[in-house]
Amino acid sequence: MKNVSKLLVLVVSFVLLGTLSYGQCRTFAKSECKPSLEPYVHDGIFNATELSEGESAELYKTFYSNQNYRIAICGDQQLPKIKFSIMDADRNVLFTNAKHSFKRVWDFKMESSQQLIISIEVETNDENISDEIARGCVAVLVGFSAD
Amino acid sequence: MRSNTLKLFRLLIVLGLLSGIVSCSNSDKKNSSSTEDVVDQELQEKQQVVNDVKKVMYSLPSPVETTLLLKKAGAGYDESLLNPTSNSNKYNTDKQKALNLGVYGADLSYASIFEQDQTIMQYMNVSKKLAIGLDLLAAIDQSIIDRLEANHDNRDSVIRIISETFLNSNSTLKEDNRPEMAALILAGGWVEALYLATQLTKDVVKDKDLVERIVEQKLSFGEMEKLLGVYTDNPDIAEVLTQLQPISQAFNAIEIVKSGIETITDEETGSTVLKSTQKINITQAQYEALKLAAANLRNSFIQ
Numbered sequence: 219m220k221n222v223s224k225l226l227v228l229v230v231s232f233v234l235l236g237t238l239s240y241g242q243c244r245t246f247a248k249s250e251c252k253p254s255l256e257p258y259v260h261d262g263i264f265n266a267t268e269l270s271e272g273e274s275a276e277l278y279k280t281f282y283s284n285q286n287y288r289i290a291i292c293g294d295q296q297l298p299k300i301k302f303s304i305m306d307a308d309r310n311v312l313f314t315n316a317k318h319s320f321k322r323v324w325d326f327k328m329e330s331s332q333q334l335i336i337s338i339e340v341e342t343n344d345e346n347i348s349d350e351i352a353r354g355c356v357a358v359l360v361g362f363s364a365d
Numbered sequence: 366m367r368s369n370t371l372k373l374f375r376l377l378i379v380l381g382l383l384s385g386i387v388s389c390s391n392s393d394k395k396n397s398s399s400t401e402d403v404v405d406q407e408l409q410e411k412q413q414v415v416n417d418v419k420k421v422m423y424s425l426p427s428p429v430e431t432t433l434l435l436k437k438a439g440a441g442y443d444e445s446l447l448n449p450t451s452n453s454n455k456y457n458t459d460k461q462k463a464l465n466l467g468v469y470g471a472d473l474s475y476a477s478i479f480e481q482d483q484t485i486m487q488y489m490n491v492s493k494k495l496a497i498g499l500d501l502l503a504a505i506d507q508s509i510i511d512r513l514e515a516n517h518d519n520r521d522s523v524i525r526i527i528s529e530t531f532l533n534s535n536s537t538l539k540e541d542n543r544p545e546m547a548a549l550i551l552a553g554g555w556v557e558a559l560y561l562a563t564q565l566t567k568d569v570v571k572d573k574d575l576v577e578r579i580v581e582q583k584l585s586f587g588e589m590e591k592l593l594g595v596y597t598d599n600p601d602i603a604e605v606l607t608q609l610q611p612i613s614q615a616f617n618a619i620e621i622v623k624s625g626i627e628t629i630t631d632e633e634t635g636s637t638v639l640k641s642t643q644k645i646n647i648t649q650a651q652y653e654a655l656k657l658a659a660a661n662l663r664n665s666f667i668q
Binding site: 243244247248252259260261262263264265266267269273274275276277278279280282283284285306310312313324325326327328329330331332333358360362364 | 419420421422423424425426427429430433434437520521524525527528529530531532535536537539540551578581584585587588591623624625626628634635636637638639640641642643
């Protein structure tokens with residue numbers, strides 16, 4: 219009976235750790251990432267996920283003409299640099315922060331509405347070789363001008 | 366009892382030995398990692414393991430953004446188009462609550478863009494009621510209502526507060542491992558915004574700018590289908606996907622021709638303009654079909 223209880227405690231601990239981890243991702247996105255959208259208005263959509271170094275993710279989103287936008291990318295402190303690229307629907311690269319000192323925000327305006335792909339990739343930590351792969355929250359937030 | 370304890374003890378010893386073996390193996394790896402070849406190999410292995418995984422996300426336009434774009438394109442305000450707050454008493458299932466939380470969120474956004482103070486408070490309160498029904502207590506708490514009351518005459522603040530409630534709702538649902546509910550709320554909001562836009566627009570020639578904005582929703586419609594498509598195991602989502610088919614057909618009949626994109630960056634400000642052109646080919650009949658499909662779906666949601 220005691221063993222069953224121990225097992226239950228172990229399982230519940232793992233579940234709680236997972237939930238806590240995602241909760242931390244939300245708190246991180248709100249406290250660390252959202253302020254970097256200022257003075258733009260956050261669109262209210264929570265795009266965040268946990269990534270390990272070397273892992274990548276893509277966000278598909280439509281952006282509208284004659285509207286000013288800011289894209290902000292944020293990653294946990296323990297993660298290496300985060301590369302983000304903006305591609306059109308045919309996957310032609312329109313911007314990559316790798317050519318701009320890995321900056322975390324990008325301001326732009328569209329002349330006609332288009333679906334864009336925001337590709338994010340956590341670089342591998344080449345300078346610090348270890349057996350542990352760094353893992354943490356990465357958030358992609360979009361702001362628009364309310365003028 | 367003693368037998369169980371013995372078994373657990375044996376298990377711990379086996380796990381301890383296994384862990385020791387793994388540690389040794391790792392320690393061996395560390396000791397031999399002095400040569401450049403091994404470092405390169407480690408880097409390549411690391412890259413290989415993690416490169417195979419790519420996560421895909423879809424993001425819909427927020428109703429605040431959509432209604433703001435509509436106003437800029439010349440849309441007016443018509444309170445009679447909103448889903449009456451009295452309807453909220455009819456929503457008993459999670460599906461109804463989620464879809465109509467999205468619907469009311471879009472109505473709230475529309476009222477906020479046109480600075481309708483009283484309506485904003487009414488629709489925030491009804492949204493709070495549905496949010497509570499979905500166990501989203503923290504999404505719209507009393508502090509948000511208080512801040513809204515205190516800032517009701519500042520449109521920018523109101524828009525930011527509403528945006529915050531959207532963020533609270535969809536992040537809480539994802540955190541609670543209920544992403545399909547978040548998707549339903551977004552779908553409800555998207556359909557309501559399309560409904561409002563199509564009801565405010567009559568003629569494809571006279572209301573050219575508005576029609577253009579409406580047709581452009583064809584792009585985000587594809588994203589919504591893909592977002593919902595992730596959760597087809599959920600019967601509520603599967604049903605909504607079927608209900609979306611008439612809108613899909615109406616959009617498919619309308620052609621949008623796009624040029625490639627040229628990027629021009631102002632080096633001083635760092636701001637970029639993505640230059641491109643588009644041409645929309647639409648007839649009045651095609652527009653009427655889209656308008657009808659949007660109205661039928663939205664009215665089925667709010668019943």
